[in-house]
């Protein structure tokens with residue numbers, strides 16, 4: 383079914399769901415008379431998705447292989463009329479009645495028992511079949527006793543935990559992720575220079591996949607640490623709104639690559655859902671001046687290297703901690719907290735450092 387929809391979409395250059403539907407629905411219903419009608423709907427959705435992503439790609443690159451049914455590696459199971467997920471098995475409505483397929487659970491699956499099933503898809507990798515299931519859970523927000531300013535950087539995620547009676551600074555070292563990215567960047571450059579055509583495409587794909595997986599592992603571990611600290615300290619996470627990040631950092635070409643290869647948004651997202659799961663929903667604040675303002679006297683200074691130094695009051699600290707502190711206090715509720723003295727002490731004492739490795 384998907385194959386037929388795909389052929390039609392390609393030959394007639396159709397991207398509108400309605401048009402493809404009008405063209406092909408009756409025909410497919412006739413041809414696959416024994417199948418539930420939901421199959422046709424899903425086939426149209428999948429074929430359109432494949433065709434559209436092909437069009438998007440071919441605008442960016444010179445040669446992209448047109449989609450064909452052999453390339454179909456993912457089967458959408460979004461419809462609750464056709465599929466029923468059960469722990470240990472999947473029931474599917476087919477032209478020959480209901481079919482029950484047993485499945486082996488992933489080791490992390492236990493965690494989602496009792497959650498609501500939202501949708502799923504079958505992914506084919508070689509001769510193995512995987513079932514991806516999306517779960518949903520309603521979490522109750524917990525009471526918080528303070529705020530957690532989070533400053534995400536290339537080499538570290540810096541935290542300022544600020545409560546009425548306590549201040550704590552933590553640096554989570556993710557420089558390993560940056561090292562991996564830099565190494566692979568060099569490798570990619572040399573592949574670009576030394577190889578051509580299919581070999582080049584294969585090598586590039588291989589390395590970019592491996593790089594992403596390794597970097598993701600580190601970022602996930604780091605986000606988990608952040609969420610655990612939020613839960614343990616009972617504080618509300620505060621992050622900067624990244625909408626204006628490109629304007630904020632004046633970038634050169636090299637800076638541009640560094641910015642785009644660093645998945646700030648992804649890290650924020652991952653911190654966000656991991657904290658929400660634990661009952662602490664993040665807030666986002668406008669990032670203006672968070673890296674320039676002196677948290678003690680309010681003077682604007684330009685940080686020089688890793689050290690922030692205020693020319694007015696002489697306050698001095700790691701620039702990322704200053705940013706995290708400012709991010710935290712930008713949230714209206716904690717403005718009046720009298721914590722400057724405590725925070726300065728906390729910064730002078732040995733600051734906690736957590737190093738995340740692959």
Ligand SMILES: [Zn+2]
Pocket residue numbers: 676677678679680681692693694695696697
């Ligand atoms: Zn100052």
